[in-house]
Amino acid sequence: MTRIAQLKAxxxxxxxxxxxxxxxxxxxxxxxxxxxxxxxxxSAGVLFIPRRGMPILLTDSRFALDARQEAAGFSxxxxxxxxLPLLSSILEEYRSKRLGFDSHYTLHSTSEELLxxxxxxxxxxxxxxxxxESMRLCKSAEELQKLQGSVTMNETVFQEVxxxxxxxxxxxxxxxxxxxxxxxxxxxxxxxDTIVASGANGASPHAVPGQRQIKAGEPIVIDMGLVLDGYCxxxxxxxxxxxxxxxxxxxxxxxxxxxxxxxxxxRAGVTGRQVDQAARKIIKDAGYGDCFGHGLGHxxxxxxxxxxxxxxxxxxxxQVGMVVTVEPGIYIEGWGGVRLENMVxxxxxxxxxxxxxxxxxxx
Amino acid sequence: MTRIAQLKAxxxxxxxxxxxxxxxxxxxxxxxxxxxxxxxxxSAGVLFIPRRGMPILLTDSRFALDARQEAAGFSxxxxxxxxLPLLSSILEEYRSKRLGFDSHYTLHSTSEELLxxxxxxxxxxxxxxxxxESMRLCKSAEELQKLQGSVTMNETVFQEVxxxxxxxxxxxxxxxxxxxxxxxxxxxxxxxDTIVASGANGASPHAVPGQRQIKAGEPIVIDMGLVLDGYCxxxxxxxxxxxxxxxxxxxxxxxxxxxxxxxxxxRAGVTGRQVDQAARKIIKDAGYGDCFGHGLGHxxxxxxxxxxxxxxxxxxxxQVGMVVTVEPGIYIEGWGGVRLENMVxxxxxxxxxxxxxxxxxxx
Numbered sequence: 057m058t059r060i061a062q063l064k065a066x067x068x069x070x071x072x073x074x075x076x077x078x079x080x081x082x083x084x085x086x087x088x089x090x091x092x093x094x095x096x097x098x099s100a101g102v103l104f105i106p107r108r109g110m111p112i113l114l115t116d117s118r119f120a121l122d123a124r125q126e127a128a129g130f131s132x133x134x135x136x137x138x139x140l141p142l143l144s145s146i147l148e149e150y151r152s153k154r155l156g157f158d159s160h161y162t163l164h165s166t167s168e169e170l171l172x173x174x175x176x177x178x179x180x181x182x183x184x185x186x187x188x189e190s191m192r193l194c195k196s197a198e199e200l201q202k203l204q205g206s207v208t209m210n211e212t213v214f215q216e217v218x219x220x221x222x223x224x225x226x227x228x229x230x231x232x233x234x235x236x237x238x239x240x241x242x243x244x245x246x247x248x249d250t251i252v253a254s255g256a257n258g259a260s261p262h263a264v265p266g267q268r269q270i271k272a273g274e275p276i277v278i279d280m281g282l283v284l285d286g287y288c289x290x291x292x293x294x295x296x297x298x299x300x301x302x303x304x305x306x307x308x309x310x311x312x313x314x315x316x317x318x319x320x321x322x323r324a325g326v327t328g329r330q331v332d333q334a335a336r337k338i339i340k341d342a343g344y345g346d347c348f349g350h351g352l353g354h355x356x357x358x359x360x361x362x363x364x365x366x367x368x369x370x371x372x373x374x375q376v377g378m379v380v381t382v383e384p385g386i387y388i389e390g391w392g393g394v395r396l397e398n399m400v401x402x403x404x405x406x407x408x409x410x411x412x413x414x415x416x417x418x419x
Numbered sequence: 420m421t422r423i424a425q426l427k428a429x430x431x432x433x434x435x436x437x438x439x440x441x442x443x444x445x446x447x448x449x450x451x452x453x454x455x456x457x458x459x460x461x462s463a464g465v466l467f468i469p470r471r472g473m474p475i476l477l478t479d480s481r482f483a484l485d486a487r488q489e490a491a492g493f494s495x496x497x498x499x500x501x502x503l504p505l506l507s508s509i510l511e512e513y514r515s516k517r518l519g520f521d522s523h524y525t526l527h528s529t530s531e532e533l534l535x536x537x538x539x540x541x542x543x544x545x546x547x548x549x550x551x552e553s554m555r556l557c558k559s560a561e562e563l564q565k566l567q568g569s570v571t572m573n574e575t576v577f578q579e580v581x582x583x584x585x586x587x588x589x590x591x592x593x594x595x596x597x598x599x600x601x602x603x604x605x606x607x608x609x610x611x612d613t614i615v616a617s618g619a620n621g622a623s624p625h626a627v628p629g630q631r632q633i634k635a636g637e638p639i640v641i642d643m644g645l646v647l648d649g650y651c652x653x654x655x656x657x658x659x660x661x662x663x664x665x666x667x668x669x670x671x672x673x674x675x676x677x678x679x680x681x682x683x684x685x686r687a688g689v690t691g692r693q694v695d696q697a698a699r700k701i702i703k704d705a706g707y708g709d710c711f712g713h714g715l716g717h718x719x720x721x722x723x724x725x726x727x728x729x730x731x732x733x734x735x736x737x738q739v740g741m742v743v744t745v746e747p748g749i750y751i752e753g754w755g756g757v758r759l760e761n762m763v764x765x766x767x768x769x770x771x772x773x774x775x776x777x778x779x780x781x782x
Binding site: 094096098117160161162163164165166167168183185224228229231232235236239240242245249259262265267282351361 | 457459462481522523524525526527528529530531546548585589591592598599603604605612625628630711724742774
């Protein structure tokens with residue numbers, strides 16, 4: 057069943073006869089149209105999915121050419137004075153009566169305008185959440201292939217940069233080298249701002265690369281990912297130049313053990329919470345429970361952070377084809393941090409690691 | 420008058436006794452708290468500004484330390500299970516009755532939750548737009564100094580990269596060199612994705628740098644900006660390596676003439692539309708009217724795109740202290756593009772150019 061057919065079936069179950077999609081990843085997932093929004097207030101376009109009939113991509117002239125090339129099976133219509141007047145005429149044309157929109161991605165001001173035009177033409181607007189997101193949770197074979205491609209390119213870039221790393225280089229130099237290679241290898245862009253956090257800077261899970269020079273023996277957290285063919289990768293390695301200090305080696309071993317325990321706990325049917333706990337237990341038992349303040353992992357796909365989650369609060373079950381990160385960490389104020397992150401696919405019996413790189417994992 | 424006092428005066432005029440600020444630039448403008456949001460669904464915090472009494476910054480534990488250091492005059496309170504329960508207790512404490520929120524930055528789903536908690540404690544939520552944005556339009560002396568610093572650093576980076584440019588380099592190499600230097604000079608980050616668009620690629624105003632190698636004689640559009648101390652710069656130069664082809668030189672001269680005409684038209688009291696028309700007329704008269712599809716300029720400050728606008732539709736008047744770009748362009752499918760962009764401050768008599776760089780402007 058095509059994605060459009062799946063979506064139409066979901067609309068039918070909710071008795072919606074039309075649905076709007078404006079969130080860029082959802083828009084790309086359903087239509088193939090790959091444009092990004094400059095901001096939530098500057099949309100590159102909206103999909104209108106009727107329960108019956110041809111779906112429509114509403115966009116402006118800047119994107120019309122790309123839209124026609126990318127959004128197979130969509131009728132592309134352009135607006136010049138705002139999306140809503142065009143939408144209004146389309147709703148009349150399709151005689152939609154109940155129109156779903158995404159409450160988690162529509163601004164209050166837009167929803168007010170939408171309510172107004174719906175009222176004028178006797179359409180009932182229906183706030184929904186997660187309809188397309190839930191379709192994105194389990195990846196198809198084609199998506200897994202794209203994710204694998206993204207992970208592999210990311211590892212190649214990491215390894216190439218790792219080979220050149222020398223004491224005295226700055227975090228910024230290394231981060232920019234990584235992002236330059238990503239683009240040179242053909243990635244669309246980094247999937248998030250590259251983190252290079254050396255020594256004490258590693259104590260913050262979301263450190264920003266700075267002018268600090270890296271030193272031998274200390275942990276250097278490198279968290280990086282890229283977008284290839286729309287799909288994101290996300291990998292963390294904690295590397296050490298030369299021989300690690302004793303404490304560094306000890307903490308890397310604990311985090312690695314937690315990562316392996318997390319990966320071993322994954323299979324279809326277990327909850328995200330259970331997986332988180334399997335890894336967290338190792339870190340807690342080693343006496344570092346307070347030093348692991350974030351969840352164990354998150355889904356990755358068109359977005360670098362999406363469902364499901366591996367976290368203490370996520371009590372839903374994992375399913376075959378979900379792709380998640382497994383990324384335990386230990387962060388110690390004034391000392392630094394260690395985080396190790398792989399991306400795995402959930403299978404019936406366990407999980408399959410998309411990562412091959414083993415740099416500094418097992419010391 | 421402090422910004423908080425100005426804002427409280429505006430709340431009084433609207434009979435609001437409390438106001439929420441979640442948009443990151445507005446949040447930073449009012450409080451000094453500089454954190455970015457990971458996405459509109461993952462907020463780093465919200466300001467609650469009571470009409471009387473101490474303003475509050477609601478955030479989570481990850482940001483509490485930075486919040487306390489940056490947000491002078493704010494009481495920082497942290498939530499662990501979502502912002503709204505904490506907000507609810509604060510509203511009761513302050514006995515707020517009419518609570519303003521930003522309709523242009525609040526998600527429909529958040530507004531629904533907000534309505535619910537407001538209803539429970541008998542508070543009236545009031546959708547507003549542009550209250551803080553309007554305070555950001557005219558820059559203070561201190562802000563102008565920061566903008567000048569951002570512009571100057573941006574020009575230094577441009578000039579350093581320009582000196583190294585050689586035929587055969589790729590657009591990506593040049594863009595990444597620019598972004599690396601920005602960070603090395605101490606910028607927080609680029610203010611937008613750097614554009615390097617050579618030859619025919621320049622025909623799209625928002626081209627993405629690719630693997631194309633630059634050539635002598637052709638126009639190479641470089642549009643770049645950085646964030647320093649929170650404030651953005653935005654500059655475009657169209658450079659030519661070696662002697663420009665005749666058509667290239669002709670088009671650069673037309674665009675430069677349009678830019679100078681636009682700058683000459685600026686002063687407090689004229690409308691954005693009038694300034695746009697002054698520049699647009701030069702391009703139209705030269706026969707390229709159809710090749711200039713965007714507005715002449717936009718405001719710059721904490722955001723790289725903010726009010727006011729220099730465009731055919733913007734009929735409000737410019738005021739002393741506004742900072743705008745002046746960036747006419749000519750884009751020709753299959754040939755390429757030329758755009759020249761400076762940032763200027765509106766004064767009573769005219770404008771003051773924040774840019775000093777003259778690379779390839781007058782050929």
